[in-house]
Amino acid sequence: MxxxxxxxxxxxxxxxxxxxxxxxxxxxxxxxxxxxxxxxxxxxxxxxxxxxxxxxxxxxxxxxxxxxxxxxxxxxxxxxxxxxxxxxxxxxxxxxxxxxxxxxxxxxxxxxxxxxxxxxxxxxxxxxxxxxxxxxxxxxxxxxxxxxxxxxxxxxxxxxxxxxxxxxxxxxxxxxxxxxxxxxxxxxxxxxxxxxxxxxxxxxxxxxxxxxxxxxxxxxxxxxxxxxxxxxxxxxxxxxxxxxxxxxxxxxxxxxxxxxxxxxxxxxxxxxxxxxxxxxxxxxxxxxxxxxxxxxxxxxxxxxxxxxxxxxxxxxxxxxxxxxxxxxxxxxxxxxxMFIYPITIVLIFLNVLPERFASKAVFRAVVIVTLIFSIPDFLSTVGLADKMQAVKDMIPFANYSIGWLLPVILTFAIANLLSRKSK
CATH class of the missing domain: 1.20.1740.10 (Amino acid/polyamine transporter I)
Structure with missing residues (x-):
């Protein structure tokens, strides 16, 4: 009780x-x-x-x-x-x-x-x-x-x-x-x-x-x-x-x-x-x-x-x-x-996952990619939307302000594959 x-x-x-x-x-x-x-x-x-x-x-x-x-x-x-x-x-x-x-x-x-x-x-x-x-x-x-x-x-x-x-x-x-x-x-x-x-x-x-x-x-x-x-x-x-x-x-x-x-x-x-x-x-x-x-x-x-x-x-x-x-x-x-939220999201997911899927190498690779692909969304909200449009057109889902999502998923998968291979 x-x-x-x-x-x-x-x-x-x-x-x-x-x-x-x-x-x-x-x-x-x-x-x-x-x-x-x-x-x-x-x-x-x-x-x-x-x-x-x-x-x-x-x-x-x-x-x-x-x-x-x-x-x-x-x-x-x-x-x-x-x-x-x-x-x-x-x-x-x-x-x-x-x-x-x-x-x-x-x-x-x-x-x-x-x-x-x-x-x-x-x-x-x-x-x-x-x-x-x-x-x-x-x-x-x-x-x-x-x-x-x-x-x-x-x-x-x-x-x-x-x-x-x-x-x-x-x-x-x-x-x-x-x-x-x-x-x-x-x-x-x-x-x-x-x-x-x-x-x-x-x-x-x-x-x-x-x-x-x-x-x-x-x-x-x-x-x-x-x-x-x-x-x-x-x-x-x-x-x-x-x-x-x-x-x-x-x-x-x-x-x-x-x-x-x-x-x-x-x-x-x-x-x-x-x-x-x-x-x-x-x-x-x-x-x-x-x-x-x-x-x-x-x-x-x-x-x-x-x-x-x-x-x-x-x-x-x-x-x-x-x-x-x-x-x-x-x-x-x-x-x-637009800058800090994607990083927070991936950190939450990585910390919930079992240790075997979230090694230090995976953490670093995923967070670095998240930082890079969050930059166009961030710059678009500070008056540089026109200059960023050409870049966002090349990134899947970037025009929906989630351009970081697919690169992060791919990085997570590749980093885990490489980590297993090296072991």
């Missing part, structure tokens, strides 16, 4: 750390634009926003170290650079975005206060939670997540059983690919390698010392969190699709979510949505800042001063970046995501 309760608490805590700003505003908008093809975009979104994060948690359960272990087989130097880059992105973009979404959807409509005031109070509260490190898992898992899930189910459930006009046609040429790329914006694959470390350290602080027991607990909690994410995403995407004829085609992501909550829960819907947005965003920000502070503490010899300094710097950066518009932060994040 105790194990079941701890699995539920850990799974709920994982869910809450994953489920933040992007997870709320992206799925309904995806369904809204997909219309009748909502299932295809849901499939793509499931691949990048559910399956990959789940594999990331399973990799953590297998490694039970820090994020450094994800890339150590490439080289220790590369691992440190990769980790610093991921944590820098995490505290600079997805963490501040949670404050920006909270202000736009939960504070400004009621109080009309400045975004500076919102983000300042918001990250002071985040800092309080981060400094109470040993209690994070229980607070998130026992109290905040059930509230988030309850409000979400109310919005989705009422919306699905309401009468809607006929859907408008899909606006996507390749709905599955569009779903995959939109899933990038949730940061969930990156989130998996960040918050997975938070879970491991939290369990260690609670006195868990059995490798096998922790592996089982983390794996089960990951599956539970993944199932929760899948069902919520599916409901939000379908809600957006069923309502796509009820709103203007140029509606924004945040306005659509507000409209859906108003349609389902009436005037009180805005209050419920405000609570939902605030909780969902807050738990994610706590997970990101805690993960970053944990990493810097471990990197600098278990220094508590490093933990405190990183937490404070992360919160100050959150206040500064939280002043920007949500859609601006999403646009700014795209180039970084």
């Amino acid at each position: 105790m194990k079941t309760k701890e699995t539920l608490v850990t799974g709920f805590a994982l869910f809450s750390m994953f489920f933040g700003a992007g997870n709320l505003i992206l799925p309904p908008f995806l369904g809204f634009n997909a219309g009748p093809e909502w299932f295809l975009v849901a499939l793509g979104f499931f691949i990048s926003a559910v399956a990959l994060p789940l594999l990331g948690i399973l990799a953590h359960a297998r490694l039970q170290g820090t994020m450094l272990d994800f890339a150590n087989k490439v080289s220790p130097v590369f691992s440190i650079i990769y980790c610093l880059f991921v944590y820098a992105i995490s505290i600079s973009l997805p963490a501040p975005r949670t404050a920006s979404v909270t202000h736009e959807m939960a504070i400004q409509p009621f109080f009309g206060s400045s975004s500076l005031l919102t983000s300042s109070i918001y990250f002071i509260l985040v800092l309080v939670f981060v400094l109470n490190r040993s209690k994070i898992l229980d607070i998130l898992g026992k109290f905040l997540t059930p509230l988030i899930i309850g409000i979400l189910l109310a919005i989705i459930g009422i919306g699905l059983f309401s009468v809607h006009p006929e859907m408008r046609p899909s606006g996507f040429e390749t709905p599955v690919i569009s779903g995959i790329l939109e899933g990038y914006q949730t940061f969930d694959a990156i989130g998996a390698v960040v918050v997975g470390g938070v879970i491991i350290i939290s369990l260690n602080l609670k006195g868990h010392d059995s490798f096998k027991a922790k592996k089982q607990l983390i794996s089960r909690a990951g599956v539970l969190a993944g199932l929760g994410l899948f069902l919520i995403y599916l409901g939000l995407i379908l809600s957006g699709a069923m309502s796509n004829a009820e709103f203007d085609e140029d509606i924004t992501r945040t306005a659509l979510l507000s409209g859906l909550s108003l349609n389902t829960l009436g005037n009180i819907g805005n209050v419920f949505l405000s609570v939902l947005v605030s909780l969902a965003c807050f738990t994610t920000a706590v997970g990101i800042i805690t993960g970053t502070a944990d990493f810097m503490k471990g990197l600098l010899g278990e220094s508590q001063q490093a933990y405190l300094a990183t937490a404070i710097i992360g919160c100050i950066l959150g206040v500064v970046m939280g002043q920007f518009d949500v859609h601006y932060i999403i646009d700014v994040a795209l180039p970084a995501l």
